[in-house]
Amino acid sequence: MSRTVYVNGQYLPEEDATVSIFDRGFLMADGVYEVTSVLDGKLLEFDGHLKRLERSLNELGMDKPEAFDGLLEIHRELVARNNVDQGGVYLQITRGAADRDFVFPKDAKPTLVMFTQSKPLLDTAASENGLKVIFLEDIRWGRRDIKTVQLLYPSMGKMMAKAEGCDDAWLVEDGFVTEGTSNNAYIVKDGKIITRDLSTDILHGITRASILKYAEEAQMVFEERPFTPEEAKEADEAFISSASTFVMPIVEIDGSTIGDGKPGATTQRLREIYIEESRKRAI
Ligand code: PDD
Numbered sequence: 001m002s003r004t005v006y007v008n009g010q011y012l013p014e015e016d017a018t019v020s021i022f023d024r025g026f027l028m029a030d031g032v033y034e035v036t037s038v039l040d041g042k043l044l045e046f047d048g049h050l051k052r053l054e055r056s057l058n059e060l061g062m063d064k065p066e067a068f069d070g071l072l073e074i075h076r077e078l079v080a081r082n083n084v085d086q087g088g089v090y091l092q093i094t095r096g097a098a099d100r101d102f103v104f105p106k107d108a109k110p111t112l113v114m115f116t117q118s119k120p121l122l123d124t125a126a127s128e129n130g131l132k133v134i135f136l137e138d139i140r141w142g143r144r145d146i147k148t149v150q151l152l153y154p155s156m157g158k159m160m161a162k163a164e165g166c167d168d169a170w171l172v173e174d175g176f177v178t179e180g181t182s183n184n185a186y187i188v189k190d191g192k193i194i195t196r197d198l199s200t201d202i203l204h205g206i207t208r209a210s211i212l213k214y215a216e217e218a219q220m221v222f223e224e225r226p227f228t229p230e231e232a233k234e235a236d237e238a239f240i241s242s243a244s245t246f247v248m249p250i251v252e253i254d255g256s257t258i259g260d261g262k263p264g265a266t267t268q269r270l271r272e273i274y275i276e277e278s279r280k281r282a283i
Pocket of ligand 1: 035179180181182183184202203204205206207208241242243244
């Protein structure tokens, strides 16, 4: 069934929606994005995603599209028009269309594109059984805190993982895990949750921020510091977080079984807390 999507002020059937071939998102990956999850037809963590979007735009000196202040309404309208119960809303802003040039155009109008994706987020095979990850060298650029649409290496990473019978890759730089290809990475050792501290090396996950807040409220112990691939392989539990996976157990890392090969107790508890709390706050 055809979706209704949003492009630069218009709601259109997806097959009628177009963007210029000169769009800098297309030519230069000169664009940023957000993925906001939908549960029970409501948006999760909308404020967090909006704030990070604004930060990404600022860091790249990109103008806000005219519709910026109406983004909540557009999200809701798309969810309603497409009857989304579970899934997400994808939003992309680019610097706009201009004749190809490395220099930023002076008067291009930002492009705003949004669409929904319906998919089950709760009680999936992945959340019941856990995922397997491999390690890959992190060769992405140095500003991973900006959520740009330069996703070729993450995409290749997932393909390399699949070729090895796994689900995803954890990226490693200078002997430490940075994050997953499209998620933040965590291990649990002796009851302590360990995840890399924030810097330009990783995306500042909106889900990550909430998980750490809820973990603290539940008096769970956590530490924000880089961990090594060896520590990861010897962890009691491991998991990832992102808007689209919430808290997702990892049961195998680079061929080593984690714990007893089933999702760990701390991971499962955090997943339950995260879903319950974000459901309560959904708008
Ligand atoms: N990915 N790290 C990377 C590299 C990511 O791409 C993402 C999100 C995260 C988690 O951020 P958040 O919790 O705010 O979703 C961490 C999205 C979901 C994607 O690309 O589809």
